[in-house]
Amino acid sequence: EDKVVQSPLSLVVHEGDTVTLNCSYEVTNFRSLLWYKQEKKAPTFLFMLTSSGIEKKSGRLSSILDKKELSSILNITATQTGDSAIYLCAVEGGSEKLVFGKGTKLTVNP
Amino acid sequence: GAVVSQHPSWVICKSGTSVKIECRSLDFQATTMFWYRQFPKQSLMLMATSNEGSKATYEQGVEKDKFLINHASLTLSTLTVTSAHPEDSSFYICSARDLSGGTDTQYFGPGTRLTVL
Numbered sequence: 048e049d050k051v052v053q054s055p056l057s058l059v060v061h062e063g064d065t066v067t068l069n070c071s072y073e074v075t076n077f078r079s080l081l082w083y084k085q086e087k088k089a090p091t092f093l094f095m096l097t098s099s100g101i102e103k104k105s106g107r108l109s110s111i112l113d114k115k116e117l118s119s120i121l122n123i124t125a126t127q128t129g130d131s132a133i134y135l136c137a138v139e140g141g142s143e144k145l146v147f148g149k150g151t152k153l154t155v156n157p
Numbered sequence: 158g159a160v161v162s163q164h165p166s167w168v169i170c171k172s173g174t175s176v177k178i179e180c181r182s183l184d185f186q187a188t189t190m191f192w193y194r195q196f197p198k199q200s201l202m203l204m205a206t207s208n209e210g211s212k213a214t215y216e217q218g219v220e221k222d223k224f225l226i227n228h229a230s231l232t233l234s235t236l237t238v239t240s241a242h243p244e245d246s247s248f249y250i251c252s253a254r255d256l257s258g259g260t261d262t263q264y265f266g267p268g269t270r271l272t273v274l
Contacts, residue, residue: 089265
């Protein structure tokens with residue numbers, strides 16, 4: 048059975064800190080790994096990773112995939128209170144369905 | 158990014174009634190849409206895969222006669238919760254798969270909060 052595990056489940060930091068969120072997976076016929084940010088409503092898309100070792104970057108957020116270790120990290124530098132959200136990792140395997148992790152709840156305090 | 162809408166954004170209904178939720182891809186065609194359910198403080202759980210012009214594929218444990226899915230066009234899928242009960246109260250989210258321009262990305266709708274009294 049496909050599985051996605053995120054850590055930590057919850058994280059509280061101060062503005063300006065850098066955070067690293069982890070996602071590990073077990074999936075048959077890996078196709079892609081995706082990161083989403085969920086605030087009050089539905090998730091919004093952040094990154095899709097398919098190739099190992101290639102960093103994707105968007106402003107203060109970046110992510111990289113390690114297919115050998117079956118994992119990915121999401122980095123957020125110089126965190127702001129607006130970064131407070133649940134960050135979801137999802138993996139798409141051979142079934143073309145997304146399997147989600149439980150998410151990491153990030154709280155950034157001023 | 159691509160836009161997916163859901164309607165209604167929230168609904169309150171009485172036990173025993175049926176509720177229809179619409180999911181639309183606004184600026185791309187989606188042959189495949191997905192319906193998820195999310196309980197408080199829990200992750201998204203896939204309910205079913207909706208394919209345009211064919212029957213939906215349901216995940217194990219999801220009653221297909223209770224959660225009716227129709228994907229009649231390339232931009233619209235509907236989820237009907239039949240004979241709703243309080244335990245069906247949840248946050249229902251759809252996503253649409255965008256394969257245009259060589260991409261393969263799922264975009265989520267804003268979700269529908271269903272409360273069954």
